[in-house]
Amino acid sequence: MLMGGLQNFLRGALDFLFPRHCVNCGKSNPNDGYGHLCAECRNAPFARPVNRCLRCAEMVGAAAPVFRCAACENSDFYFDAAKVACEYSGAGAALVRELKYKNAPYIARDIAKIISESAGFAEYFKGAVLAPVPLHKRKMRKRGYNQSAKICAEIARQNPNLNIAVAEILRRKKFTQTQTALDKDDRTKNVKGAFEIAKNNLPKDSKIIVLDDVMTSGATLNECAKVLKRAGFKSVRAFAFARRS
Ligand SMILES: [Zn+2]
Ligand SMILES: [Zn+2]
Known part of the structure; x- marks a missing residue:
């Protein structure tokens, strides 16, 4: 009191x-x-739940959640599932811009809170090892922090009962131009070979979730998942705070 x-x-x-x-x-x-x-x-509407494909997180309209949709039917995603918390619009986009471009790492707290309150959060994150999408060291120097790593750390901190760990398993070895202005094919090419496994001693049956702040085509998350799967990790899922489109 x-x-x-x-x-x-x-x-x-x-x-x-x-x-x-x-x-x-x-x-x-x-x-x-x-x-x-x-x-x-x-x-605001950015946080209103919409039906999304459980595999690729694409919107699937009013239908019940599906595990494959038209968008991912013929694509070769390496992650086993993908999920997002909200739309990249309005307040969702404002939070991301603040976190990334305004030297405001504390915004990760608000973002993690919204993620923690999103539908199906506990089920998806329980017992998981969160692997933030890494920044190239040049970008890291410029920004001072990895926004995805900040979000991961806050998710783990805010949910002590869910046994969530954070491990920087991935490293960005190639400097890539920002994905924002590229179309889907160019995004895939742009991130190809960009990541490698950093030293770690995680068991290969860890439940890995690759986490990014924003997902657009899924190319970055997919490239990360590919590296993890090829390194022998069996369970690799994707998560992003906000999805464009
Ligand atoms: Zn899909
Ligand atoms: Zn407001």
């Missing part, structure tokens, strides 16, 4: 000294539990 009161007082004092604003709409945003997103933006 007393501790709670003190905590609320301190938080109120901090908000007074350093007023927080919603990264999406700019409104001032006191104590609502989502540090950098106001309650209104938190409940």
Whole structure:
């Protein structure tokens, strides 16, 4: 009781000294539990669950979840399943931009919270080893941190009961241009051979989840999954916070 009161007082004092604003709409945003997103933006359509293919995370309309869809029927994904928490639009996109380009690693906390509250989270993440998509050391130097690794660490920290581990199993050996402006085929070519296994002693039956902040065509996550599967890991799934399209 007393501790709670003190905590609320301190938080109120901090908000007074350093007023927080919603990264999406700019409104001032006191104590609502989502540090950098106001309650209104938190409940915006970006976070509304949509039906997605369980294999490739493509939208499949109003139909019940399927394990193969038109988009992944003829593709050779190496990951066993893929899942995302929200759309890359509105507040979801605003959080990612803030995390990646505004030197704001603490945004990973908000993102991890949204992920942790997304449908099917516990089932997907229980007992998993999270492998962040690595940055090339040149980009790492520029940004100062790997945004995906920050999200992984926060997911593990916020869910102590789910026995989630984080392991930087992958390393980026090739500097690649940003995927944003490329089409699907070029994305696949662009990341080909970009990753390798970093030294690790993980058992090959670990339940690996390769995690990225954003998924578009799935090319990056797929290339990571390929390297892991070829290294002998049997269970490799993909996860991204937000999906474009
Ligand atoms: Zn807002
Ligand atoms: Zn699919």
